[in-house]
Amino acid sequence: MKNIQSKFSKNYNNSYRWFVVTGILVLILTLFLATNFFYALKESQLEARRQFLNKQVELAAKDIQNRFSSTYDDLVFFVNNLEPWTYERDDDEQIAFEMRSRRIFNNHRNILDSLIVIFPSQSVSFSFDEKNNFIKQLSYSETKLPIQKENHIFLENQSKGVKIVGVVNIDRFLGDELGNYYLGMSGEKLLFKNGELYGLTDYLPTRGFMISPLSFEPIKKDIKNGLKGGYSGVFVNEVEGTSYESIIYQYPFSLFPLEIPLAVIFIQDKNEATSKIFGTYIYLLIGLMFLLLMVILILYRFIRNAQESNDLLEEKSEKIEELFRQQSLLLQESRGFIYFQDANRKMVRVSSEVKEVLGYESDDFVNNFPKYIPEDQLKVLIDRIDEAIVNHKESFSFEFDFKSSSGEMIRSRAFEKLFYSEMGEFTGNVGICTDINERYISEQELLKSNNRLIAVLRSLPDIIFIYSSEGIFLEYYIQDESFLLKPAQTSLGKSIMDDLPNPLNQQIMEGFEKVKSTGKIVTLDFEIESQAGKKIFETRLFKLDEDRMISISRDVTGQKLWEKGLQEAMEAAELANRAKSEFLANMSHEIRTPMNGLLGIIGLLEKTNLNTKQSEYLQVIKDSGQSLSFIINDVLDYSKIESGMMHLESSVFHFKEALEKILKIFSGMVQAKNIKLSYQFGPLLPEFIELDKEKLGQILFNLIGNAIKFTPSNGEIHLYVYGESFMEENIIVHFSVKDTGIGIPESKIKTLTEPFVQVDGSNTREFTGTGLGLAISNKLIELMGGELRIESEENKGSVFSFNVFGKIYIQEEKVLGYNSAVEESFVWEKMQKKYPLRILLVEDNETNLKFMQMLMKELGYKITLAKNGLEAIDTVANHDFDLIFMDIQMPKLNGLEATKIIRNLENKLYIPIIGLSANAFQEDINEAISIGMDGYLSKPIQVKDIALTIKKIYELKTKKEANQ
Incomplete structure (x- = not known):
């Protein structure tokens, strides 16, 4: 410290001589920098104003364009949703239409002056009068489109014959929109329209504004090419009789579908943009010069006082050296800061590291540090310090929480060195506070984790044992020991092999070895005769840590019994559902087969000569049969829905x-x-x-x-x-x-x-x-x-x-395929002459055979018969046919198997096969088609269905022959 004092005295005289020279140089340099800074500031202000005008003019143009596009889109949506019959139906349709019209008119009031809707037979127009009343005018005379104008929007829905015309007030709209932007007292907002300039007077475009020709020509050229730009030129306001050098920015835009060339132009007086800088800067420069003089005086005073302080420095040097030594010792601790307190425990100084540790400035911490310690901990800390002073302890340490500037509590450890006078009175202390938050959090988390684990283990209803890696019982957590073979306390310190009976001990140890070798969880199921009776347990074995293993066993006796009962119930339900499906299929077949004969014969009887009474009786029989058929369909449909087959x-x-x-x-x-x-x-x-x-x-x-x-x-x-x-x-x-x-x-x-x-x-x-x-x-x-x-x-x-x-x-997707829909105009009596075909009927039921023979006779056909699938195969192999009607359920060989074999016969042309069955389920139809049938008719079969099927097959045959 003495070396520092000597060096300071030696340099004092040199510093004083150079002080005046340095002051003059600083003053000259300041004036030079101030001048350059002024011009730089002026250019910066102009550039900032240019960027502002550029962004504002683009924003204004895009806002106008988007606002108008929104109006046009609403008009397009409006015309697309109009109906030509609006004024030809009830009043509700008209009211709804007029409400939509008024809504669109109100939403775009500042754009639209009037709205005209033209229907095929009349037109209606909407507008507001001077008192802002909504006016509707309806015309029933022949309507025509108004004469095309630049402020008209014409839209038409050709598919519905509806048109609308929107009459737009361009000047009002543009004036309102531009009125939303403020450029300052020296700014002007202009509108370029059809090659001319307009200013805003009372929010309406007005003539009497111009820009110097040299600047206006490139502006018009850029607008014509659709380019935005910035310029400089002279602006003239003939309305107010003013002109000035200006910054000019323009942005072109269009209002589709109106074909009007438009652009927004914003203008700023260049001199006004920078005029306020000069006055502000002069005051700033004067203030800086005053501050510079003050700094020079302070430096002079500082150098003078430094000499006086040099004398005191030597006196205090020994004490300062001792403080530095103490600080070095304390800083050997971990991350922390040093603080000093006087005899009254008042903080007098703290090192700058407090900013890094707690986030506080040194002065703030010195004045307010008690506020940053929780009250309960502060009281304990004061008591500890008082106790240490009373006992004349040289030092002590204490852990507590500090509240950081971010509000987070940081765990800290304080170590303090206490000082006493020769008389034994406490004179002050120096301490170091260290951040131990990370270590503290880790310790607390570990403690919480252990407590949580123990709490979870104690709350689980399962049987939990903890073992050493060699299988020695260490701990247990059990709520009901009646599930065990014997009390758990007797197993502690014993191995699994010694404590548990065979073969249970072997089974568990094998699981242990598997866990140790794979590191994965092993699950075991075993049955024991516990104190509470025979029980089934599910046990999971896994590693608790490197030295310990854990087993968690759960009583699953009820679950296993429930699973067994559930499995038996599911098997019984599946058998019942299968039996129900088989019953419905058999019932359908058995009822529909006689119904086919009954309704078929009725259809034939209707074509015979009957008196009035006989026709009435026949109609009763027919209606009853059809009602029964509908009932059968309802029962089958509901059964399919109920079973999830629909x-x-x-x-x-x-x-x-x-x-x-x-x-x-x-x-x-x-x-x-x-x-x-x-x-x-x-x-x-x-x-x-x-x-x-x-x-x-x-x-x-x-x-x-x-x-x-x-x-x-x-x-x-x-x-x-x-x-x-x-x-x-x-x-x-x-x-x-x-x-x-x-x-x-x-x-x-x-x-x-x-x-x-x-x-x-x-x-x-x-x-x-x-x-x-x-x-x-x-x-x-x-x-x-x-x-x-x-x-x-x-x-x-x-x-x-x-x-x-x-x-x-959007458009129809037609599916090609066979269609057996009834054609009401088709006459089927004696159709054999017009549609000659060789037909094979495969049917085993005598009633249906008689009906089909009678039917074919009415149609004019002589058919070949086969009473089962085997006869059908032999008949097809030895004869040629154009069509086969094949029953599904038959003895010896059913219709589906017979169809498979016929499709594989060699040297046989493809023969259309139509299935006939009382089975009406969709899955039966799908199965028949997938096997190779060309169609499927469900019993009871209508006469017209048979006739139309023959007609379709004949038409397909003739078409195929014509293409060959």
Whole structure:
């Protein structure tokens, strides 16, 4: 320290001599830098203003263009959703249209002056008058488009014959939009339109503004080429009679579909942009010069005082050297900081490392350090210090928490050296505070982890043992020792091999060895005779750490018994379900086979000469047979749904045409009861849609059929259908069937969709049926992703509504293949002359044989017969046929196996084979087609189905022969 004092005295005189020279040089350098800084600041201000104008003019142009594009897009959407019949239907359609018109007009009020909608037979216009009243004008005379103008937007929906015209107020729109941007008192906003400049007066474009020709020509050229740009030039405001040198920026834009060349131009007075800099800078320069003089005076005073302080330095040097020595000793500890306190325990100094450790500045920490220690810990710390002082301890240490500047609690360790006077009085202390937070957190986490593990082990209902790696019992955690072979305490210190009986000890030790060799969990199942009786345990063995193993055993006796019972129940359920399916298939075959003969003969009888009474009797028999057939179909359909065998078969079809065909089927029924059946297609229905057409038809047959059944004469039934699109190509189709029938009591509505439930279930009920129609419809609707809702009031009517999910198709996707749909205009009597074919019938049932022979005779055909599959194969091998009708279920060899063999016969041309079967399940049909059949007719078979099948086969044959 003495060397430092001597060096300081020697350098003092040299510093004083150079002080004046250095001051003068600093003053000259400051003036030079100030001048250059002013010009740099001026250029920086101009560049900042240029960038501001560039960004603002681009933002204004794009905002105008986007705002106008939004108006145009709304008009396009509006015209695409107009319907030509809006003013030809009820008032609700007109009100909805006018509300949409008013909404679009209000949304774009500052752009549109008026909106004209032109329908095929009339037009309507909308505008606001001077009092801001919404005006509508309707014209029923022949309408024509207004004369084309630059402020007109013309849009047309050619497919619907609807047009709209939007009359745009360009000046008001542009004025309003540009009015939103503020450029300062010296800024101007101009609009370039059709080659001329317009300023803004009261937010309306006004003439009387110009830019110097040298600058305006390149501006017009850039706008014409669609280029933005920045320029300098003279701006003239003829309205106010002013002109000035300006910064100019322009950005061209267009308002599609209007063909008007437009651009936004922002102008800033160059002198005004930098005028405020000079005054501000002068004051700043004066302030800097004043501060410089103050610094020079302070330096002078500092050098002078340094000499005086030199004398004191020698006096304090020994004490300072001692403090430095103490600081070096304390800093040998880990990351920390040093602090000094006086006899009153007041902090007088702290090293700069406190910033790195706790984040506080030194002065802040000196004045406020007690606030950064939790109150409970601060009290303990004070007590420890007082105790150390009383006992004249030279040092002590203590761990506590410090709150850092970020709010985080940091664990710290303080080590303090205490100082005493010769009289033994405490004079102060020096300490070092070390950050031990990481070590503390690690220790706490380890402690918590151990506590959590012990808590978890104690709370588990399982039997837990901990062993050494050699299999010695070390610890256990058990809630109920009755599950053990003997008390757990007796096993501690013993090995598994010595303590457990054979073969259990061998089994567990083998698992131990496997865990040690693989490191993976090993699971063992074993049965023991515990104190609580025979038990089955599932045990998992795995490593706890390098020196210990753990086993966790769980009583799974109930689970094993439950699994065994569940397996037996599942096998019984599968047997029952299989038996049920076989019963339904056999029932279908056994009932449909005689039904085929019955309904077939009825069809033939209808073509014979019958008197009126006989026709009536025959119609009763036919209706009864068809009703029985419908009941069989309902029972089979519900059974398939219940067993999960019903699946969706999606197809693409013309949606509205399909619904109209379904409604035509009920024309006879509604005419007989004098019921008005109407329908309406709502919005968003596509032309083509993909969903299960057959199941949708079945739902509508049930709901509309029920409505007709329960609606009295002179009643009304209305079907309303509308769509709701989602996720682009998907659609939810909503259906509503409303009738004026007898209604349903509120107490019956909830149970109406349950199977075999009817509103009137008595023996004397007026309306008959199985009670399965609504149950089947409800299940089919759920299968198609929808929900059936029923609303009804007695003696007023009911509303059955539901929705299904489908997929939208833009154009029809036709599927090629065989189609056996009934053609009402087809005449089938004596058709053999027009459609000659050689036909083989394979059938084993005598009733069906007689019916088919009688039918073929009516059609004019002499057919060949085979009574089983084997006869069919021999007959086909020795004769040529054009068509085979093949029964499925036959003795000796069924129709499916016979079809396989016929398809593999050598030297035989391909013969169309049509399956005939009482099995009506879709899987039966799919199996027949996959084996090689060309078609499938389910019994009872209609006469027209047979006739149309023969006609189709003949047409395919002639077409094939013509192509060869």
